[in-house]
Amino acid sequence: MKKIIETSDIKKIYKMGSEEVRALKSVSISVNKGEYVAFMGPSGSGKSTLMNIIGCLDTPTDGTYILNEKDVSDMSENELAEIRNKEIGFVFQTFNLLPRASCLENVALPLIYAGYNKSDREEKAFQALKNVGLADRVHHKPNELSGGQRQRVAIARALVNDPSIILADEPTGNLDTKTSYSIMELFHELHQKGNTIIMVTHEDDIAHYAHRVIRLRDGLVETDEINPNPTRAQIVQIEE
Numbered sequence: 660m661k662k663i664i665e666t667s668d669i670k671k672i673y674k675m676g677s678e679e680v681r682a683l684k685s686v687s688i689s690v691n692k693g694e695y696v697a698f699m700g701p702s703g704s705g706k707s708t709l710m711n712i713i714g715c716l717d718t719p720t721d722g723t724y725i726l727n728e729k730d731v732s733d734m735s736e737n738e739l740a741e742i743r744n745k746e747i748g749f750v751f752q753t754f755n756l757l758p759r760a761s762c763l764e765n766v767a768l769p770l771i772y773a774g775y776n777k778s779d780r781e782e783k784a785f786q787a788l789k790n791v792g793l794a795d796r797v798h799h800k801p802n803e804l805s806g807g808q809r810q811r812v813a814i815a816r817a818l819v820n821d822p823s824i825i826l827a828d829e830p831t832g833n834l835d836t837k838t839s840y841s842i843m844e845l846f847h848e849l850h851q852k853g854n855t856i857i858m859v860t861h862e863d864d865i866a867h868y869a870h871r872v873i874r875l876r877d878g879l880v881e882t883d884e885i886n887p888n889p890t891r892a893q894i895v896q897i898e899e
């Protein structure tokens with residue numbers, strides 16, 4: 660199994676004036692290519708801090724982080740941005756779509772930074788939207804879509820660059836139960852296709868989809884366990 664993420668004794672200290680917040684005290688985890696991992700733990704335990712470091716949005720104060728065989732612990736912001744564009748697909752609780760842009764334009768956005776020409780961008784974005792079941796919503800604006808459809812657009816955008824890892828921070832946090840399950844079915848399919856997924860969630864029935872659950876508490880890993888029996892929602896209803 661190829662290791663895609665390895666953090667060794669990483670620490671994160673936020674400095675606020677004379678105050679210091681030790682958000683991560685010592686975190687050592689490794690994730691193999693193709694794994695589906697859920698991060699759980701109480702509010703303030705360091706989940707988002709860890710996701711930000713794994714996603715190259717931030718660097719650790721101490722310790723090393725190896726992503727896809729590259730040491731990214733001490734990279735400059737420019738270097739990090741390049742790695743991020745190439746390796747990471749982000750999905751957020753609040754979708755983070757551009758309201759004035761069409762679905763196609765939203766999904767094509769990461770490809771601008773990757774240097775594709777316009778027709779290639781549009782073709783790839785269309786395929787990504789088709790893969791999440793939105794081929795007929797290409798020219799719609801985000802506010803013309805349901806919450807579940809918006810999150811599908813965000814997932815298409817995360818995937819359009821064929822990243823090494825998909826990072827999702829509470830992706831179902833703004834969705835009703837039925838829609839949450841349909842989004843989780845989509846993540847399940849992505850995992851079946853070989854994608855590596857790390858997801859933060861508060862909800863047990865969402866975490867049950869993952870094949871491994873890492874619980875954080877006070878900036879430390881409390882438990883790191885394989886889920887012997889990943890379960891999907893009993894009744895999966897199709898989103899209207």
Ligand code: ADP
Nearest residue numbers: 673675680682701702703704705706707708709
């Ligand atoms: P979680 O996502 O598990 O709720 P976070 O990683 O957001 O936890 O936060 C961990 C700790 O670090 C908390 O005490 C939080 O207040 C603090 N923290 C997070 N981000 C910052 C920041 N940018 N500046 C200062 N403190 C922060």
Ligand code: MG
Nearest residue numbers: 703706707708
């Ligand atoms: Mg958080």
